[in-house]
Amino acid sequence: MAEAHNSEGIQDHGDAQDPAQPILSAGIRTFTFPDDGVPVLRGIDLAFLPGTLTVVLGPSGSGKSTLGRLLAGWLPPGGGGTLHGFLELAGTRLHFGGADHPPGPRINPSAWGRQVGFVPQDPASVLSTVKATVAEELAFGLENAAVGRAAMTAAVEQTAALVGLTELLEHNPVQLSGGQLRRLAIGCAVIAGPRILIMDEPFASLDSAGSARLAGLVRKLVKRGTAVVIFSQVVDAPLLEAGTWLVLAEGSIRAGGTPAELLARPGMLPAGIRYPSGPSGPGQDEAPPTAPLKPHVQPRRQATPAAPALELRELSFSYGAGDRTPRRRIRRRGAAHEPQGTPPPEVLKGISLAVHAGEIVAVTGPNGAGKSTLLRHLNGLLRPTSGQILVGGVEIAGTPAGVVAQRVGLLFQQPRDQLFERTALREVHFGLDQLYSSTEAGERASTALETVGLAGSAHGHPVELPASSQRLLALATVLARNPSVLALDEPTVALDGNGLARLDAAVGAAAEEGAAVVLVTHDLTYARRMAHRVVTLEGGQLLP
Amino acid sequence: MRLNPLTSLALAGATAVITTAAASWPLSLAVAAAALALAVRGGIARRLLPAAAAVLVPLCLSLLIMHGLFFPEGWTVLVQWGPARITVEGLAFALERAAQIAAAVLALLVFSFSVHVPDLVAALSARGVQGRFAFVLASTLTLLPAVTSRVHRIRQAQESRGLVIRPGLLHRATAFRLQAVPLVLSLIEEAGTRAAALEARGFSNTGPRTSYRAVPDSRLQRTLRAVLVLAATAAVAARLWLGRAGT
Numbered sequence: 052m053a054e055a056h057n058s059e060g061i062q063d064h065g066d067a068q069d070p071a072q073p074i075l076s077a078g079i080r081t082f083t084f085p086d087d088g089v090p091v092l093r094g095i096d097l098a099f100l101p102g103t104l105t106v107v108l109g110p111s112g113s114g115k116s117t118l119g120r121l122l123a124g125w126l127p128p129g130g131g132g133t134l135h136g137f138l139e140l141a142g143t144r145l146h147f148g149g150a151d152h153p154p155g156p157r158i159n160p161s162a163w164g165r166q167v168g169f170v171p172q173d174p175a176s177v178l179s180t181v182k183a184t185v186a187e188e189l190a191f192g193l194e195n196a197a198v199g200r201a202a203m204t205a206a207v208e209q210t211a212a213l214v215g216l217t218e219l220l221e222h223n224p225v226q227l228s229g230g231q232l233r234r235l236a237i238g239c240a241v242i243a244g245p246r247i248l249i250m251d252e253p254f255a256s257l258d259s260a261g262s263a264r265l266a267g268l269v270r271k272l273v274k275r276g277t278a279v280v281i282f283s284q285v286v287d288a289p290l291l292e293a294g295t296w297l298v299l300a301e302g303s304i305r306a307g308g309t310p311a312e313l314l315a316r317p318g319m320l321p322a323g324i325r326y327p328s329g330p331s332g333p334g335q336d337e338a339p340p341t342a343p344l345k346p347h348v349q350p351r352r353q354a355t356p357a358a359p360a361l362e363l364r365e366l367s368f369s370y371g372a373g374d375r376t377p378r379r380r381i382r383r384r385g386a387a388h389e390p391q392g393t394p395p396p397e398v399l400k401g402i403s404l405a406v407h408a409g410e411i412v413a414v415t416g417p418n419g420a421g422k423s424t425l426l427r428h429l430n431g432l433l434r435p436t437s438g439q440i441l442v443g444g445v446e447i448a449g450t451p452a453g454v455v456a457q458r459v460g461l462l463f464q465q466p467r468d469q470l471f472e473r474t475a476l477r478e479v480h481f482g483l484d485q486l487y488s489s490t491e492a493g494e495r496a497s498t499a500l501e502t503v504g505l506a507g508s509a510h511g512h513p514v515e516l517p518a519s520s521q522r523l524l525a526l527a528t529v530l531a532r533n534p535s536v537l538a539l540d541e542p543t544v545a546l547d548g549n550g551l552a553r554l555d556a557a558v559g560a561a562a563e564e565g566a567a568v569v570l571v572t573h574d575l576t577y578a579r580r581m582a583h584r585v586v587t588l589e590g591g592q593l594l595p
Numbered sequence: 596m597r598l599n600p601l602t603s604l605a606l607a608g609a610t611a612v613i614t615t616a617a618a619s620w621p622l623s624l625a626v627a628a629a630a631l632a633l634a635v636r637g638g639i640a641r642r643l644l645p646a647a648a649a650v651l652v653p654l655c656l657s658l659l660i661m662h663g664l665f666f667p668e669g670w671t672v673l674v675q676w677g678p679a680r681i682t683v684e685g686l687a688f689a690l691e692r693a694a695q696i697a698a699a700v701l702a703l704l705v706f707s708f709s710v711h712v713p714d715l716v717a718a719l720s721a722r723g724v725q726g727r728f729a730f731v732l733a734s735t736l737t738l739l740p741a742v743t744s745r746v747h748r749i750r751q752a753q754e755s756r757g758l759v760i761r762p763g764l765l766h767r768a769t770a771f772r773l774q775a776v777p778l779v780l781s782l783i784e785e786a787g788t789r790a791a792a793l794e795a796r797g798f799s800n801t802g803p804r805t806s807y808r809a810v811p812d813s814r815l816q817r818t819l820r821a822v823l824v825l826a827a828t829a830a831v832a833a834r835l836w837l838g839r840a841g842t
Binding site for chain 2: 120123124125126160161163164165167169171173176177178179180181182183184186187190191192193194195196197198199200203204207225239430432451452453454456457460461463468469470471472473481482485486514528532
């Protein structure tokens, strides 16, 4: 590789590049998935110049991820779908479709990937799965390009510093939290110094430190001449720095301009786009699209003074001590890196918390603080090393998770981990017949789908739903069971504006009906808006 | 000293070959005992023993039945039922073969349970073994843990919706029925996405590649590997030559 890393770990692209010449451009007349009559993308013309930041905003289901993967070479026209139009990378134009090009050209994903870095919406899908450490995972692309070890080591260290993974270089990738995994995916995409970087919802699930670092990284890349393209359904604060905003709706570009131009004209952004929840956002003065839905009813502390709906008493946990399965999983894949004989660090240290019926408690904290680990204790998926968990005043130790699930509903951090059925309706219906008669189970499943706005997708395959709908479907599976304790892990991630409004309404309604809600989120503003009480998990301890 | 995975592979391979060629039961028993001792010391005995049993028990039983009962050269008859007779010579031969096979299997199992897969992949690709082959090898060795963790995740999702899994093999097997279809579908779906990611990261490049992981190696280990390969070859040659001279 001729390109050299500079002191900040970002490759310079040399002087050869013409700032007026786009690195990547596309003219998409139509793009249609196989076995699908209707094009998902149509009438899209794009050009990305060196040293620019372009943001493509669109609600869930608008075709963002499809467009992103198409541009990144992850969805090559041909096998992946039928493209009528062209893609042009670094001056080489490939025409697809039309009678005069029957087979069409083929994209070489590897050659494409050298110039185009891509961070998909699900960061876990980037992992090679055979690398034992974060450092090796970062180096995977460089190994394939035969970069020498000294250059590789330097690049790994610099990239880790840029994305905030220095402390985790020797960890096994399977042990990373959701936010840490996203940082790793970004690191893998930028380490080889692509000329254009495409990221799909990169700010989702990043804590504030991670967001600030990513914003800094984007600024640096743009300054060095990289074209950065971000697909988003949330107007995160760093996106305001973009030169161009494009609005994608129903598969085509509806509007374009500077952020100021688009924000000035009301109605330019579709309703599904979420406004910044950060204090510096432009939507702050106006009425936010999703008004605070904190239930007005106060939690029923007086009504049930003796037994909180959920109580944690001195809960401690460490992987490898209390629970069999996580320990096994980690040991097998990363055994050689764990120091022998030292006890595993405690993830949770003596946590006590009481949540009353009708109360919403938000748990916030940085990426990797143990928030998801805490939540998985509430329905018995993980068992504490020491301490007690009481649901409705009854200790759950020794009760199988499947039984605890009658009263505790858990929304997983990754909806894809929660969904396993063939249709959305079957998904919601799973397990309901144990609680209700078959007629009632069917009714409840349909009602839950309606509540989250997915009645129209009842017979669709969960995997094929857009990310926001997957999250809502997972929520429907929880709501249908009418739990007395609702445990939500990062419920806002991947939701667009419409989805967020559905979530808020559903959580508010559940709390008003007397459910105790514990929600884990990295988004402090959302936590303050939704919850009666916000606690912070840091260093394994709960801080008020 | 951390061994290069190729050195441990050469050690295990040469041990298996030499023990087989030597066909001496004291040596076989010594090697098997040494392999077991290594396994215990390395903390892999718990995983190794079931695997060894799965391979060796049926093999040794069939050896005993075949040679113990029907050994043509046997003349010291212990018991006889019609054409089947247990002879001292037959039993000795079967036990000798069993010891030989046990030694070879145990030596190779100790290697495969103790090798650090990323080290092996790095060592192989540093020697010009195709990236694809190294990846397939690594994926094969990590497939079981990956499938296990996927089943675990699906089961957690189902438990969160009321699936009660009682302890016991039968209950688990019944519950697995519910996880099998989602497992296969999700593995297929994931394989598609993973392929795109691997391609984009240059995995199918045909040119040279490098390795980030530094695998320990030394002149001593290189010499040792050469000596081991020579010794194994010599053992086989000697065995063939002796065999021919004997007849």
